[in-house]
Amino acid sequence: MAKSIDVSDLNIYYGDFLAVEGVSMTIPARSVTALIGPSGCGKSTFLRSLNRMHEVIPGARVDGKVVIDGQELYAPEVDPVEVRRQIGMVFQRPNPFPTMSIYENVLAGSRLNAKKLKKHAADEIVEKSLRGANLWEEVKDRLDKPGAGLSGGQQQRLCIARAIAVEPQVLLMDEPCSALDPISTSAIEDLIHDLKSDYTIVIVTHNMQQAARVSEDTAFFNLAGAGKPGRLVEMNATRKIFSNPDEPSTEAYISGRFG
Amino acid sequence: MTEVRPPKITPRAPEDRPGRAAGTDEDLRRHIPLTHARLPRWAPALVAVLAGAASGLLALSLGWGLVAWAVVGIVLFAVALPAWSRVVENSRAAKDRLVTVLVWAAFGLALVPLVSLVWQVVSQGLPAINAEFLTYSMRNVVGEGGGIYHAIMGTLLITLMAAVISVPVGLLTAIYLVEYGQRSTMARTITFLVDVMTGIPSIVAGLFAYALFVLFFGEGVRMGLGGAVALSLLMIPVVVRSCEEMFKLVPHELREAAYALGVPKWRTIVKIVLPTAMAGIITGVTLAVARVIGETAPLLIIAGFTDSLNFNLFAERMTTLPVFIYYSYTQPGVPPEYGIERAWGAALVLIVIVMALNLLARVLGKVFAPKSGR
Amino acid sequence: MTTTATTGKTRQRKGDLIFSGATRIAGLTILLALAGVAIFLTLEGLPALEAGPEKLQGADSIVAYIGPLLFGTLLASAIALLIATPLAVGVALVISHYAPRRVSKSLGYAIDLLAAVPSVVYGLWGIGFLGPQLVPVYEWLEQNVGWLPFFAGPASSTGKTILTAGIVLAIMALPIITAISREIFAQTPTLHQEAALALGATRWEMVRLAVFPYARSGIVSAVMLGLGRALGETMAVAMVLSASGIVTFNLISSDNPSTIAANIALMFPEATGLGVNALIATGLVLFVVTFAVNFTARAIVARTEKGNR
Numbered sequence: 001m002a003k004s005i006d007v008s009d010l011n012i013y014y015g016d017f018l019a020v021e022g023v024s025m026t027i028p029a030r031s032v033t034a035l036i037g038p039s040g041c042g043k044s045t046f047l048r049s050l051n052r053m054h055e056v057i058p059g060a061r062v063d064g065k066v067v068i069d070g071q072e073l074y075a076p077e078v079d080p081v082e083v084r085r086q087i088g089m090v091f092q093r094p095n096p097f098p099t100m101s102i103y104e105n106v107l108a109g110s111r112l113n114a115k116k117l118k119k120h121a122a123d124e125i126v127e128k129s130l131r132g133a134n135l136w137e138e139v140k141d142r143l144d145k146p147g148a149g150l151s152g153g154q155q156q157r158l159c160i161a162r163a164i165a166v167e168p169q170v171l172l173m174d175e176p177c178s179a180l181d182p183i184s185t186s187a188i189e190d191l192i193h194d195l196k197s198d199y200t201i202v203i204v205t206h207n208m209q210q211a212a213r214v215s216e217d218t219a220f221f222n223l224a225g226a227g228k229p230g231r232l233v234e235m236n237a238t239r240k241i242f243s244n245p246d247e248p249s250t251e252a253y254i255s256g257r258f259g
Numbered sequence: 260m261t262e263v264r265p266p267k268i269t270p271r272a273p274e275d276r277p278g279r280a281a282g283t284d285e286d287l288r289r290h291i292p293l294t295h296a297r298l299p300r301w302a303p304a305l306v307a308v309l310a311g312a313a314s315g316l317l318a319l320s321l322g323w324g325l326v327a328w329a330v331v332g333i334v335l336f337a338v339a340l341p342a343w344s345r346v347v348e349n350s351r352a353a354k355d356r357l358v359t360v361l362v363w364a365a366f367g368l369a370l371v372p373l374v375s376l377v378w379q380v381v382s383q384g385l386p387a388i389n390a391e392f393l394t395y396s397m398r399n400v401v402g403e404g405g406g407i408y409h410a411i412m413g414t415l416l417i418t419l420m421a422a423v424i425s426v427p428v429g430l431l432t433a434i435y436l437v438e439y440g441q442r443s444t445m446a447r448t449i450t451f452l453v454d455v456m457t458g459i460p461s462i463v464a465g466l467f468a469y470a471l472f473v474l475f476f477g478e479g480v481r482m483g484l485g486g487a488v489a490l491s492l493l494m495i496p497v498v499v500r501s502c503e504e505m506f507k508l509v510p511h512e513l514r515e516a517a518y519a520l521g522v523p524k525w526r527t528i529v530k531i532v533l534p535t536a537m538a539g540i541i542t543g544v545t546l547a548v549a550r551v552i553g554e555t556a557p558l559l560i561i562a563g564f565t566d567s568l569n570f571n572l573f574a575e576r577m578t579t580l581p582v583f584i585y586y587s588y589t590q591p592g593v594p595p596e597y598g599i600e601r602a603w604g605a606a607l608v609l610i611v612i613v614m615a616l617n618l619l620a621r622v623l624g625k626v627f628a629p630k631s632g633r
Numbered sequence: 634m635t636t637t638a639t640t641g642k643t644r645q646r647k648g649d650l651i652f653s654g655a656t657r658i659a660g661l662t663i664l665l666a667l668a669g670v671a672i673f674l675t676l677e678g679l680p681a682l683e684a685g686p687e688k689l690q691g692a693d694s695i696v697a698y699i700g701p702l703l704f705g706t707l708l709a710s711a712i713a714l715l716i717a718t719p720l721a722v723g724v725a726l727v728i729s730h731y732a733p734r735r736v737s738k739s740l741g742y743a744i745d746l747l748a749a750v751p752s753v754v755y756g757l758w759g760i761g762f763l764g765p766q767l768v769p770v771y772e773w774l775e776q777n778v779g780w781l782p783f784f785a786g787p788a789s790s791t792g793k794t795i796l797t798a799g800i801v802l803a804i805m806a807l808p809i810i811t812a813i814s815r816e817i818f819a820q821t822p823t824l825h826q827e828a829a830l831a832l833g834a835t836r837w838e839m840v841r842l843a844v845f846p847y848a849r850s851g852i853v854s855a856v857m858l859g860l861g862r863a864l865g866e867t868m869a870v871a872m873v874l875s876a877s878g879i880v881t882f883n884l885i886s887s888d889n890p891s892t893i894a895a896n897i898a899l900m901f902p903e904a905t906g907l908g909v910n911a912l913i914a915t916g917l918v919l920f921v922v923t924f925a926v927n928f929t930a931r932a933i934v935a936r937t938e939k940g941n942r
Contacts, residue, residue, distance in 0.1 A: 056518055058441050081646065085521025095512040099534040109520040112530050159516070166520055355835035362731055365723025366740070369811075372804045373747050376758045383761070431659030439653050440660070449660045451931060452667055458858060458927035459920070460865020461752075462894045463670065466916040470673035478909070492666060499663070525652035553751020556867035556894065560901050581753040585868060588757055603761075606754045613749055 003069045003169045003200060004029040005050065010064035011229075012042070012049050014057065019045050021229035023064075025219060032192060032201045034211035034238065037221030038253070042230025043204050046221070047172050050202065051087035052080040068169070085109075088168035092175040094155035096147030096162070103143040105158055106130060109166035125165055133161035134191050153184020160191065164199070171195065173203040177210065189214050208254060212242050220250045296347050303340060303356075310335035333364055380606050387604025397566035403597045407605050409568040410583035413483065414612075417562060417579055418552045420487035420572055421494055426544055428491075429498025436499070437506040438528055450503075456496040464492040465557025472561065483569070483577035486562035490551040497550060501543025505536040538627035545620035549613050555581035580609045670920065678914035684907040690878065690900075699915050701880045705795070705890030706919070709870060710863040712799025712884070713806050717863075718856050720803075721810035728811070729818035730840060741815065748808035756872030759801040764792030764873060771796075771885040782882050789887040793875035796884040798892075801869045806859035813858060817851030818844055850937045857930035861923050864894075871895035893919040 005027040012020040020042035027033045035043040048054040049062050052073065066073040073083055096105045106126045110117055117125070126143065130136040135157040139150070147158055156176060163171060173192075177185040192201060192214050205211050211218050219235040234247045245251045314332035317323070323331075337360045345353035395406035432449065440446025468489035472480045509532050517527040533540075563576035564586050584605045591598025681695045692698035728741045768790060775786035825843040834842060845852075876891030876899075891899075893915045901912055 051519065053515065053519060056515060079646065081518075081521055081523045083521075084519055089515075089519035091512055091515060091519075093512060095510065095516045097513060097516070097531060097535070099531075099537075108517070109522070112517060112520065112522040112526055114526075162516075162520065351835055351838065355837040358837040358840075359731065362723040362726045365720045366727040369720055369724050369747070369804075369807055370743060372758075372763075373743065373750075375762065376750060376754070379758055379762045380754065428659045428662055431656045432663055435653075435656035435660045439656055445657075445660065449663060451935070453663060454931045454934075455924060455927045456663070456667060458861035458865070458923055458930075459670070460861075460867065460894055460923055462865065462867040462897050463674070463916050463920045463923070466677075466897070466913050467670045467673055470677040470913060471669065473677065474673075479905075492670070495663060495666070523646050523649055525646075525648045528652070549749060553749075553753065555751070555753040556898050559898055564902070581751055581868070584753050584757060585872065588760070589872065599761075602757060606757050609751055610754060613751060614746075617746070617749055 005170065005200065005202075006065075006067040007050075008065045008067075010046070010049065010062060010066065012045050012054065012062045013060065015059040018229040020049075020221075021224075021231050023232045025232060025235050027200060027202055028217065029200045030196060030198070031216040032196050032203060032214050034215035034218045035202065035204045035221060036206075036208060036211050036218060036253075037230070037233075038223065039206075040230070041221040041223050043219075043221045044174055045230070047174055047202060047204050048089075050170070050172055051089055052083050053089060055080060085166055086168055087170040087172060088163035088166060089172045089174065090156070090160050090163055090176045093179045094152060094159050096150070096155050096158050098146065098148045100147060101144045102139050102147050102150070102158060105147040106161050106165050108162055129161040129165040130158075132164050132195070133157045134187060134194070135161055151184070153180050153187055156180060156184065156188060157191065160188075160195075164195070168199070170200040170202065173201065175204050175206060178206060185210070208242075212238060218242070220245075220247070220253065222249055222253070297352075298344055298347055302343065306340045306343065307336055310339055333360075333367075336360060337364065377610070380603065380610055383600075383603035384605075384607025387600045388607065392601070392604055393608075396568045398568070400566070401592065402594065405601070407580065407583055407601070407608065409566070410578045410580045410605065411608070412568060412570065413562070413577040414552060414579040414581075414609075416570065416572055417483050417486045417490065417558065417577065418548060420484065421490035421551060422544065422548055424487060424491040425494040425498050425547070429495045429547075430502050430540070432495075432499050433502030433506055434528060434532075436503055438524070438532070453496045453499050456492075457500070459492065460556075461489075461493055461554050462556040462560070464489040465560035467492060468557060468561045481561065481563035481576045482574060483562055483572035486558045486577065486579070487572065489557035489561055490554060493554065493557075494547045494551045497547040498544060501546070502536070502540050505539035505543065506532060508539065509535045538624050541627055542620045542624035545616055545623060549616035549620065552616065553581055553609060553613055555579075555585055558582050559585065580605055580612075584609065671917075674913055674917040674920060677910055678917045679910075680907060681911040681914040684911050688906065688908040689911055695911060695914055698911060699893070699918055701878055701890055702893045702896050702915055703918065703922075704880050705876070705878075706864055706892040706894070706922075708882070708890060709795055709799050709802055709874075709892050710860055712796060713802035713863040714856060714860055716800060716803035717806045717810055717859060721807045721855070721859070722814055722852065724807070724811045725814035725818055726840065726844075729815045730836070730844070744808050744811050747804065748812070752805065752866060752868045753872070755801055755805060756869040759797060759869055759873035760793065763801065764794075764797050767792045767794075767797055767800075774885060783884045785883045786886055788885050789875070791875065791887065793873060793887065793889075794885050795874060795889040798870045798874045798889075799884075801873055802863045802866055805866060805869060806863045809862050810855045810859040813855035814848065814852055817848040817855070821847045850933050854930040854933040854937075857926055857933070861927045861930065864926065865919060865923050867894035867898045871898040 007027070008024045010020070010023045011018060023046060035047060037043050045054060050066060050073075054060045054062070062074060064074075068087070072078070096102075097108060100108060103126055104111065106129050107117070107122055110125075127136060127140075130139065135154060138154060139145075139158075147155065150158060156179075160171075160176075177188050180188065189210065192203065195201060196216075203211075203214065215238045217235065218238040218241040220233045220241065221230050222233045223230050234241065234245060234250045236246065241250060242254060245254065311332045314328050314335055317331060318328040337357065340360060341353040341357040344356045391404065392406040393411070394408050395404070396409035397405040397407075398409075432453075436446050436450060440449070465486075468485040469480070471488065472482065472485045476482070513531055513535060514527055517531045518524070522530075558579045559582050562579060562582070564582055565576040565578050569575050569577045584602050587598045587602035587605065591602070684695060686693060689695065689698040724744060728737050728744070732740050768788070771784075771786075771788040771792065771794065774784040775788040778784050779786055821844045825847065826839055829839040829843040870892050871894075874889055874891065874895060875887055876895065877888045878891050878896075879888055880890055881888065897912050897916055900908070904912055
């Protein structure tokens with residue numbers, strides 16, 4: 001059920017400010033693509049433009065093309081809400097809904113859209129999603145407890161369970177481990193590894209070891225200069241990026257000689 | 260108090276220090292002044308006792324009352340403590356002590372009316388309270404007896420109606436301001452005018468309701484609904500402000516999480532933002548009700564005064580507690596003591612209602628707060 | 634799964650349109666209500682221009698009618714602010730800087746209770762308790778500082794004077810001024826305060842050097858909001874004051890100027906015809922004055938917030 005994404009000549013603006021310029025790439029299906037680069041280079045902005053989340057910020061707009069499964073994401077008749085149902089997202093800080101229990105959090109995607117579910121079907125979705133997020137064993141006895149009572153790492157896995165419960169095609173992850181301790185991070189990385197057989201995953205990360213560990217392909221973003229828009233410098237197989245990148249600036253960044 | 264130990268400085272011979280003008284031995288031996296003379300910790304207490312005693316002596320010998328004794332005592336304290344401090348410490352410390360005394364005196368002075376008022380209302384109002392007082396109206400009552408049942412009902416009905424009008428308008432406006440308006444001109448205008456509206460005199464709200472209702476019902480109109488409209492005008496800005504604050508406190512990440520699940524914006528607001536902010540909203544609304552439930556002036560104008568029970572908001576005069584208090588005290592009837600006693604009794608009931616609402620607001624805020632479960 | 638992503642033909646969903654429309658209408662309602670206040674008061678107030686002395690308690694024209702009332706309103710408010718401002722700033726300092734952390738919250742709550750007391754109860758307390766208590770004070774003032782025009786006397790024997798009204802108004806304005814001042818005091822950047830303390834300042838010097846300069850415009854607007862409350866307060870004044878509608882600076886006699894709000898409350902229940910219109914016209918004047926005061930206060934706050942950003 002996973003799909004690949006084709007991006008061509010994508011420019012992203014905040015008001016008059018051009019944040020990301022001229023990105024073209026193909027994100028392969030059923031694999032993990034990592035986006036790396038220095039802070040403020042537009043990788044998160046780019047990620048959010050893949051499911052039209054950046055529109056939440058007033059004044060944000062794009063031009064260019066994002067095509068998934070033969071459909072243009074930014075065509076005028078496309079409903080951003082439908083786009084987000086197909087392309088799920090996990091955020092930097094775990095954000096379970098504080099008013100809901102663990103069970104309700106997993107079902108939030110369907111419940112919030114007033115989708116009627118039989119008790120039996122709902123239970124099935126909850127168990128399947130929590131198992132998918134490697135959280136089932138830890139929480140199966142306290143599904144009615146608030147989601148906010150879990151540890152940070154558990155909360156983040158709950159958020160992943162919530163995202164996969166609506167069965168999206170693609171899963172976008174915006175620095176999902178940056179607020180977590182190393183043990184939780186490793187749990188999430190294992191989970192990403194398991195999920196890629198079913199989903200197309202795009203992950204933004206600051207941690208280059210993490211990019212190297214989890215991804216098949218890596219895209220390096222950089223700023224052309226201070227105050228200039230971010231752009232895609234290089235996209236290649238992860239192995240190649242980390243051993244023998246095409247661009248000197250990629251190598252400089254990866255080896256820590258950032259300039 | 261931890262004792263400050265002077266740092267040890269080992270004197271070295273001047274010639275050991277190149278580039279420094281050779282100081283005298285005396286200079287080097289002097290340590291950094293970290294301590295200076297200070298009043299002992301019990302000094303303020305001692306001065307307070309002395310000032311109190313001195314003023315008490317004066318009061319006894321001159322036959323003053325309690326108030327004069329307290330005033331003179333505080334003045335003596337405010338003079339003596341800084342004066343002593345000036346002698347022992349320095350003028351800066353003295354000034355500091357003077358200001359400390361002054362701000363605390365200001366605080367104490369501000370509490371005097373509160374204490375006195377509560378004491379007066381309780382002591383004068385309590386004798387009036389009995390079953391008849393709470394369950395009878397004033398219909399056909401001359402002199403002793405009668406009660407405030409009609410006024411309590413009027414207050415409850417009119418305030419309830421005001422809440423029914425204000426809460427949806429205030430809540431939706433707050434949603435507009437936080438979720439939709441963002442930085443638009445209209446949103447900024449509304450925010451500013453809502454702030455200004457909080458300062459509308461209540462009597463003007465009453466006149467507005469009257470001027471509005473006269474257009475439909477002719478001169479001399481009196482009706483409970485008009486009171487509710489006037490109170491709404493006072494209540495809406497309070498509701499808007501508190502709801503706005505609460506919506507702003509809902510983390511943006513929660514909205515994004517819902518959007519990312521493919522939830523439309525309006526459902527996100529109704530199902531995520533609203534429940535998350537519910538505790539604060541309920542608190543805010545309760546406080547707004549507490550604020551308008553004691554309003555007198557607008558109701559005097561548009562709801563009027565009657566001795567009888569009236570359950571119909573849409574016709575005829577309707578008495579509320581504050582208006583009842585006003586009339587019972589200013590037109591107590593003959594003999595006056597019964598009317599005046601009823602006024603104090605009604606004031607006690609009103610204060611109890613207002614304080615209960617304030618307390619309820621805090622309790623509800625706790626009950627509805629999202630549970631972290633830890 | 635081959636669900637298409639193009640079910641919605643319109644860019645805005647119906648639910649969103651309806652909901653955002655509803656919120657917009659609510660916002661507009663508020664604007665309309667405020668405009669309505671001005672419009673209806675003007676409509677019903679204008680006929681008073683033709684009102685004669687018999688409807689204006691003897692005044693020749695509506696202007697001559699409003700003049701003394703406006704004077705009384707301003708005088709009572711001025712007394713209230715003179716008393717309330719220093720007290721309120723002191724109280725705010727206690728809550729924000731002087732009281733121990735643990736108790737300062739409950740102290741603030743006690744002051745907030747002052748704001749929760751209904752104005753009619755203040756009126757009751759003012760006329761039934763405070764007024765009689767102040768009679769000896771007024772007599773003393775008349776005897777000892779009677780050469781000041783403010784205390785010329787003869788001292789009222791009931792305590793129902795404009796000074797009593799001013800004191801009650803001060804108590805009512807105090808919690809408002811305190812609430813806003815203490816919020817601003819608490820917002821003073823910790824860095825500034827620590828910088829002052831690091832220079833060896835005493836607590837008072839720290840407050841004077843770091844807190845007051847930062848909070849100056851905030852205090853000004855807080856006082857103006859308190860003024861707004863004092864100007865518009867009705868019941869306390871209506872009950873406490875024994876008014877005869879004259880213009881005088883004598884604060885302790887039984888002949889006192891009335892205030893606009895109190896005059897409306899006292900006269901409205903019995904007013905008829907053009908008398909009602911005249912009262913509404915005075916209400917319009919009060920509305921304009923309080924609106925201007927609040928407008929200015931809020932504008933100062935808004936400007937300060939922008940400056941601090």
